[in-house]
Amino acid sequence: MKLLHAFALCALLFPIEAPPVSIPLSQSSWHSFWLFRLTINLIGYSTVLVPAYFLIQHLKKIKYNETGSGICFPYVMTCVFGRDVAVADSQPTSSPGAPVVETVSTPRYRGFVLLCCAAGLQASYLTWGVIQERIMTREYGKQDGVPGEKFTNSQFLVFVNRLLALTVAGIYITVFRQPKHSCPLYRFSFASFSNIMSSWFQYEALKFVSFPTQVLGKACKVIPVMLMGKVVSGNIYEVYEWVTAGMLSVGISLFLLSSGSGSAQDSSGLDSAGAYSPMVASFSGLILMLGYMAFDSFTSNWQGKLFKVHKMSSIQMMFGVNLFSCIFTSCSLLEQGGFFEAFAFMMKHWDFAVHSVILSICSAVGQLFIFYTISEFGAVIFTIIMTLRQAFAILLSCFIYGHPVGLLGIVGILVVFIALFLRIYARSRKSVINKTASTTTKV
Template identity: 30%
Template sequence: MEAHGAGDSAEFSIGIFAWPGILQETLSTKRFGSDGKRFEHLAFLNLAQNVVCLVWSYIMIKLWSSSSGGGAPWWTFWSAGITNTILVQPWVLAKSSKMIPVMLMGTLVYGIRYTFPEYMCTFLVAGGVSAFALMKTSSKTISKLAHPNAPLGYGLCFLNLAFDGFTNATQDSITARYPKTSAWDIMLGMNLWGTIYNMIYMFGWPHGSGFEAVQFCKQHPEAAWDILLYCLCGAVGQNFIFLTISRFGSLANTTITTTRKFVSIVVSSLLSGNPLSPKQWGCVLMVFSGLSYQIYLKWKKLQRLQKKKKT
């Protein structure tokens, strides 16, 4: 990839992460075959991606992981697999604050300790992104959350954040207990349980639509190829996610993903000719102040570790 230059590398990266969204949109809107039918079983995509990523992680473990073992057993991921599978569809504003529940769940459930500066950095980033998202979100969109049942709408948002926080905190706890756990061990464990739970939901649950989805793919092979390509792109994306979690922790991964979405919104606004208001620039300043301070803290920690090694 290096031989193609920075422009080609960036184009390749954008393509990889954009394709799943493009393919999902295609699968939900495209009409397949001469009968012009749409693929209406989008929940089946979760199961398909779990199966493909499970196979992918197993192959990667066999190819790249050390033979000495010592990684986390597959059964340790059962609880994180549950919460990850039943996560409700997130609201953008609520999702932008997910770093906070990740820290809270880690502290409350697993006793993970964070310093005050780490909490401050998180609140700066999460607060800035949330405020910016609130300014960018129309009142019509916000009203959808409270209609027709406001307590249910906000309750589902809270449930999503709680499950997300528990999932990430559990992954951190597992990697702390089993230091030799690789990114593909986590990927395998999460997708194994995701496959089990989604199989029950799609084929064992009353009125499950799994058989209908399989039948549709048999009748429309083009849809099956689109699903496979969607799953392969997802597998590539999961590699980056779990490599970050295994090396730097869930909080770092959450910060990266949240910041990436935030930067995308800001750049998109500027390129589309929509100038940011002073309040929105204040949110941008909050986010990058938090990120800069976080980088400084990590640099100071690295300096202390190097001094200890020298002494």
């Protein structure tokens, strides 16, 4: 019952509306509906996960790490049991013969590096957002008198993104020597599964909500997290957290109220033109956005746990997660015939192939900027940069794709991002005060 209450509160805070452009009947039939696609994808993933689970349990049961031998033994140890790594060996070392580069840490140099990181993040993810919206919400091949068609296979987009990210991480690991760590390879699969699911939910949500709505929903995911924490776990939050959460809910409500409603449809599921009704579209958009938030939250928490326990580098994390993402999505796509479907679409629409490549490049390069920015300047600076990116993404999407945003919507956007910056500032100040108090106590 508590979960139902929390879900109802989320629905009130996120009154997601259908986008102005309705989805044609050819794309809204049962075999293309997101729930059917999700079920088929999960079945495909289970053909890898279930046998792997029983194999790992069997190897642990027979204590293969103590009794095993042969040519496969080191690979099984790496994948299932991990390696015992001494503390001294866990530190990264440079490649043999690599030149020694002195680190320049002047304020001017660090400011220049920060500017480059901010520019790289903005360019990568703003381009990524524009291309993502183009692929998922616009038709290809539409001309005078010739109907176009939309690309609907979100899983293929997840695959191409992860494939290029895996390639980039693999090249980096080959060129630059990485620290040894004790993490069994299979543990990356948990974050990988949640990562591909969050990406899939994100792509599918664009079929039911506008891109600005999705960006604001992602920026405001703190609201359902706090509600769930309070209702389910009884968590206690600071006053500033409740105040900024209230500002976020007010801001997104103002934006959604100014966005206008979709086309006139009945509530039977499909209207006479063969499009999803507002009820179906709104509910689907809400579920998909909540699914994205849930899986995305798990991914970051699980990765943080692996970083803390096994002391690996961010590039090793990037490689491990994307490796399993490619395995899961490729197996599922092969079983469904998704590769043939996507390649056939590419042959008909070469601009889609170009868009897919650009999307993958932006995603891979963006990941590198993320890891470097966090390691050099910390999570607070990174959060500020990405918050600005969300604001720019909304403005760019409205400018390019003509999303109507009135004065009320602009006020709502400003309220949302003021709340986010206040939250970052309050959290940073609290961290400084706690650190100062801790130092004083020790003295």
